[in-house]
Amino acid sequence: MHIGIVAGTGPAGRGLAARLALSGARITIGSRSVERAELCASGLRSEIAARGVHPSVRIDGGENADCAEADVVVIAAPWEAAEATVSELVEALKGKVVVSMANALAKVRREMVAVMHPRGSMAEAIQAVLPNSFVSGAFHHLPAGHLIELERTLDSDVLVVSDYEKATEVTCDLVKMIPRLRPLVVGSLSQAAAVEGFTAVLVGVNKRYSCSASVRLSGVGDGA
Numbered sequence: 332m333h334i335g336i337v338a339g340t341g342p343a344g345r346g347l348a349a350r351l352a353l354s355g356a357r358i359t360i361g362s363r364s365v366e367r368a369e370l371c372a373s374g375l376r377s378e379i380a381a382r383g384v385h386p387s388v389r390i391d392g393g394e395n396a397d398c399a400e401a402d403v404v405v406i407a408a409p410w411e412a413a414e415a416t417v418s419e420l421v422e423a424l425k426g427k428v429v430v431s432m433a434n435a436l437a438k439v440r441r442e443m444v445a446v447m448h449p450r451g452s453m454a455e456a457i458q459a460v461l462p463n464s465f466v467s468g469a470f471h472h473l474p475a476g477h478l479i480e481l482e483r484t485l486d487s488d489v490l491v492v493s494d495y496e497k498a499t500e501v502t503c504d505l506v507k508m509i510p511r512l513r514p515l516v517v518g519s520l521s522q523a524a525a526v527e528g529f530t531a532v533l534v535g536v537n538k539r540y541s542c543s544a545s546v547r548l549s550g551v552g553d554g555a
């Protein structure tokens with residue numbers, strides 16, 4: 332599978348790119364600057380090669396628009412920039428599955444809190460900008476630091492939301508590519524606000540207990 336990661340040069344995009352590349356996916360990392368994306372891609376290739384884990388990973392860098400050539404496109408932009416970034420890709424992303432991992436958070440006094448977007452959530456906002464794409468939300472709760480630590484097992488659930496069965500299926504397949512990640516389908520994009528907002532809860536836990544918590548739901552059973 333070819334996966335494009337728009338704004339993939341940040342910690343979250345880099346970490347996800349590395350994990351998916353290790354699982355055999357071809358990755359295009361997108362950026363506002365081709366040089367930055369190529370540097371990021373070559374850095375990841377060398378990092379992976381240095382660990383001797385996988386000699387033939389396919390990670391390239393390009394402009395954000397180059398990501399639209401992929402089968403599936405992940406949006407890893409900061410929330411404030413996500414809508415403007417995808418608004419330049421409306422035509423290119425027509426008919427594609429587009430996965431938002433953006434969390435709208437803001438610091439209030441000494442605490443990170445969820446920002447209530449007028450559209451309800453970032454995933455809904457991105458869907459509104461891309462009416463002809465199949466938007467899902469996923470990967471919100473995976474700490475970037477854990478993603479990039481390739482020796483670390485990611486024992487987590489990934490909550491998946493979408494209004495489209497096609498996008499839900501493709502996103503679950505993406506999650507399943509990474510060992511020990513379990514996709515859990517939450518429901519429609521109407522649930523995205525709760526999923527994204529829960530990231531603020533995890534940030535609070537991380538601060539209090541000096542950790543990098545992620546999500547694992549108990550009691551789901553074998554159905555997932």
Ligand SMILES: NC(=O)c1ccc[n+]([C@@H]2O[C@H](COP(=O)([O-])OP(=O)(O)OC[C@H]3O[C@@H](n4cnc5c(N)ncnc54)[C@H](OP(=O)(O)O)[C@@H]3O)[C@@H](O)[C@H]2O)c1
Pocket residue numbers: 338339340341342343344361362363364367368406407408409410412416432433434435470471472473474475476
């Ligand atoms: N960090 C985490 O642990 C984590 C975990 C799960 C989900 N997330 C979510 O994933 C997204 C990415 O997180 P991150 O920490 O990797 O973010 P980040 O480092 O702040 O930004 C990612 C990339 O976005 C591009 N960018 C920055 N400002 C921009 C602007 N004004 N317009 C267009 N592009 C811009 C930059 O790439 P170029 O300069 O190369 O274009 C940057 O490298 C966020 O929405 C975050 O909520 C983060």
